[in-house]
Amino acid sequence: MNGPVQKLKRSLGLFPVTSIVIAxxxxxxxxxxxxxxxxxxxxxxLMIGLWIAGGVIALCGALSYSELGAAIPEAGxxxxxxSTLFHPALGFLSGWVSFIVGFSAPIAASAIGVxxxxxGAFPGMFVWEIARSLPDFLSPKRIFSxxxxxxxxxxxxxxxxxxxxIQNVLTVVKILMIVGLVILGFSLGSGNTGNFSxxxxxxxxxxxxxxxxxxxxxxxxxxxxxxxxxxIGSEIKNPRRNLPGxxxxxxGAVVVLYLSINALFVYAIPPVEMEGVISVGALAAGxxxxxxxxxxxxxxxxxxxxxxxSAYLIIGPRLYFSMASQGLFxxxxxxxxxxxxxxxxxxxxxxxxxMIMVLSGTFDQILTYMGFALGIxxxxxxxxxxxxRMTGRSNLRLPGFPVTAIVYMLAGAGMLVLSYxxxxxxxxxxxxxxxxGIPVYYFFRRQxxx
Numbered sequence: 101m102n103g104p105v106q107k108l109k110r111s112l113g114l115f116p117v118t119s120i121v122i123a124x125x126x127x128x129x130x131x132x133x134x135x136x137x138x139x140x141x142x143x144x145x146l147m148i149g150l151w152i153a154g155g156v157i158a159l160c161g162a163l164s165y166s167e168l169g170a171a172i173p174e175a176g177x178x179x180x181x182x183s184t185l186f187h188p189a190l191g192f193l194s195g196w197v198s199f200i201v202g203f204s205a206p207i208a209a210s211a212i213g214v215x216x217x218x219x220g221a222f223p224g225m226f227v228w229e230i231a232r233s234l235p236d237f238l239s240p241k242r243i244f245s246x247x248x249x250x251x252x253x254x255x256x257x258x259x260x261x262x263x264x265x266i267q268n269v270l271t272v273v274k275i276l277m278i279v280g281l282v283i284l285g286f287s288l289g290s291g292n293t294g295n296f297s298x299x300x301x302x303x304x305x306x307x308x309x310x311x312x313x314x315x316x317x318x319x320x321x322x323x324x325x326x327x328x329x330x331x332i333g334s335e336i337k338n339p340r341r342n343l344p345g346x347x348x349x350x351x352g353a354v355v356v357l358y359l360s361i362n363a364l365f366v367y368a369i370p371p372v373e374m375e376g377v378i379s380v381g382a383l384a385a386g387x388x389x390x391x392x393x394x395x396x397x398x399x400x401x402x403x404x405x406x407x408x409x410s411a412y413l414i415i416g417p418r419l420y421f422s423m424a425s426q427g428l429f430x431x432x433x434x435x436x437x438x439x440x441x442x443x444x445x446x447x448x449x450x451x452x453x454x455m456i457m458v459l460s461g462t463f464d465q466i467l468t469y470m471g472f473a474l475g476i477x478x479x480x481x482x483x484x485x486x487x488x489r490m491t492g493r494s495n496l497r498l499p500g501f502p503v504t505a506i507v508y509m510l511a512g513a514g515m516l517v518l519s520y521x522x523x524x525x526x527x528x529x530x531x532x533x534x535x536x537g538i539p540v541y542y543f544f545r546r547q548x549x550x
Contacts, residue, residue, distance in 0.1 A: 109260075109441040112335050114342045114349075116264040119271040120411050121328045121350030126274060127210060127408035129322030130358055131401050134365050135377035137318060140311045142375070143299040144366040150312070151362050154319035155355035157511045158326040160504040162351045164482040166344030169330045170496035171488055173339030176422035177331040177415075178477045185484040188428065189541050194477035195423045196537035201473045201530075203416030203450060208457035210409040211245035214402045218244075221398040246455045252410050253451040256417075259440025260335050263414055270407035275357070277400045281385070282360045289388030291367035298371050313518025320515065321471045322358070326351040327478065331415040334422075340496060364388075417446035427548045428541065472519055473530035479512045 137147050174180045176195070183191025218225055219241060256263040285291065329336065329346040336342050361381075365374065368384035377383055385397035417433075421443035424433035433446040482505050488494045489501070520527040 110335055110337045110339075111261055111441075112264060112332065112342075113337055114345050116268055117329045117332070117336055117342055117346035118350045118353075119268045120264070120332070120414060121325065121346050122275065122354055123267055123271040123407040123411035124325030124328035124415060125323060125350065125354045126278075126357065126404060127206065127322075127325075129318075129324075130361060131381040131404070132378045133318050133322050134362055135374050135380040135383075137315050138371055139375040140315055142371065144296050144371050145299060147315075148359065148362055148366070150316055150319055151358055153511075154316060154323050155351075155358065157320065157508055158323040158351050159348070159355065160500075160508040160511075161478060161482060162326050162347040163498050163500055163504045164485045164508060165327045165330050166347050167485050167494055167496055167498055167501070168481065168488065169333055169343040169347070170340045171493050173333040173336065173343060174422065175332055175334040175418040177327060177419060178481045179419055180333070180422055181330075181481045181484050182477065183426070185487050186480070188426070189538070190477075190480065192423065192428050192541040192544075193534055193537045194480075195419055195429070196540060197473050197477065197534055198416070198419055199453075200533060201470045203412050203419075204453045204457055205470060207249060207409055207412045207416075207450070207454040208245070210405045210412070211248045211454070211458060212241065214248055214405045214409075215241040215245045217398045217402040217405070221395045221402075242458055245458045248406075248409065249413075249451055249454050249458070252406075252413050253447060255410070256413050256447055257437075257442055257444055259437070259442045260332075260414070262440070263410070263442075267407070267410050267414065270403070270410060274404045274407045275353075277403065278357055278361060281397070281400070282364050285364045285368060285384070285388050289364075289368060291364075291388060292370070293367065295366050295368075295370050310518050310522040313515050314522045316511075317471045317475070317515045317519045320475070323351075323354070324471075324474065325411070326354075328411065328415055332418050334418070344496060344498070413447065413450060416450045417443050420446040420449065428544045470530075472516060472523075472527045473533055475512055475516050476530075476534065479509055479516075482508050482512075 134147065137150070138144070141147050141150070168181050172180055172184050176183075176191075177198075179191045179195040179198070181191070182194055255266055326347065328350070329343050333339055333343060336346075365380055365384050368387045369377075369380070373383070374380060379398075381401055382394040382397045385393040420429055420433045421436075423429035424431055424446070430449075433443065433449060435445050436442065437444045485494075485501065485505050489497075516527075
């Protein structure tokens with residue numbers, strides 16, 4: 101690249117970075133996944149056991165990423181780790197997949213999710229007379245979804261300090277709402293502890309293991325974001341302390357919240373009634389407190405999705421900034437606003453691409469293979485901890501190595517294999533997505549004259 105590479109400013113302490121990690125993890129997954137899991141598992145205790153297993157896997161990943169982030173405290177997550185430890189092509193492919201699948205799709209999904217939950221709480225909100233003459237891709241819900249993305253784009257264009265303050269408020273309120281729902285549900289709600297002992301049967305043949313593997317991959321989708329602070333490493337103060345602290349504190353807090361809310365779901369809903377229900381949170385609230393509570397919980401989930409959407413808009417652009425700074429993405433994305441140090445062009449590109457996905461309606465198809473596509477590169481990054489130690493570059497040796505790294509890699513590889521056999525079409529499309537990044541990588545290398 102011509103000219104000096106612009107830098108992001110280290111301005112974030114432990115609390116705002118931990119807030120970003122928590123907000124990035126807690127999204128629609130926890131409020132929609134358990135009913136789908138129960139449809140395949142038929143056992144509340146097995147489902148909760150898999151949520152525990154998912155939390156352990158996420159914590160193992162967080163320990164490995166803590167060591168990586170302390171040694172390489174730059175923006176970009178897997179992109180910077182794989183580029184530094186292995187080869188720039190591997191790093192680029194991880195960034196390419198993150199751009200197409202990892203951030204734009206969840207932003208679009210979160211925005212449309214807000215619209216859907218608000219429509220459930222206020223049925224007349226999106227009944228517009230003018231909408232009758234509009235095509236489906238310009239429905240009121242989609243227009244409102246794009247407006248949500250636009251609002252948060254404007255927030256984060258003002259810089260990381262302002263955006264982080266907004267993010268802190270959203271995350272704290274979201275946590276308080278979840279904790280309040282759990283406490284009130286168990287203390288005042290009309291639930292039944294007998295629901296925990298009701299169980300169907302899951303055969304432990306290959307078909308049963310495929311179901312368990314796919315279920316665990318859905319759970320890991322709900323835990324995705326445990327590595328969030330490694331994407332903003334360039335803006336973290338004292339990264340050797342605050343980056344690992346944010347990963348471990350944020351992931352640990354979410355594990356506790358997830359187990360608590362799933363226990364409440366089981367307490368509130370008989371397993372048979374839970375099977376296949378997507379809006380499981382609203383159903384639980386209705387069973388516990390009566391029908392009027394469903395509207396309140398729908399609003400709560402909408403607010404939770406605001407927080408997640410905001411966190412994605414913070415993290416994704418920092419990845420593209422890092423790629424562009426090294427000449428492996430559009431050069432304009434490496435520009436930083438001199439007043440507030442925000443990667444403005446990268447934020448705008450993320451916003452525009454997310455809005456296109458809202459309009460096209462393809463975001464839900466991408467989400468079906470997102471778990472597979474995004475499961476590949478963290479495995480390689482965790483493997484990088486071995487190279488980090490062998491080359492003497494590790495400056496933070498956390499306990500548990502190499503067991504934690506091996507547990508994460510074996511569990512991740514097992515989920516990918518079982519999920520491929522269970523859903524070969526979506527998994528194959530995910531692999532094709534990765535492969536299409538190879539010619540794009542060489543295009544940008546040619547642009548550099550290499």
